[in-house]
Amino acid sequence: MKFTPESILSLIATGASLIVFLLMLQESLALRKGTDPVTNAVRSLVRQFPRATYAIAVLIGMVLGHLLWP
Numbered sequence: 001m002k003f004t005p006e007s008i009l010s011l012i013a014t015g016a017s018l019i020v021f022l023l024m025l026q027e028s029l030a031l032r033k034g035t036d037p038v039t040n041a042v043r044s045l046v047r048q049f050p051r052a053t054y055a056i057a058v059l060i061g062m063v064l065g066h067l068l069w070p
Helices: 005-033 038-048 050-068
Strands: none
Touching (some): 005 038, 005 050
């Protein structure tokens, strides 16, 4: 099995889409029940660790830049 940059980018996009879909589904169900959605916990976690969040964003940017730069 050979991984090409296109296949890695496709896997990253598919995984991100799945995570976003699950967060939106949980938020809509939580709003229907009247409870706090998980996205509030994610926001507070991101605000607690801004440097780690920035480092992850830079890492994702480096990987995408490496795969997409001609």
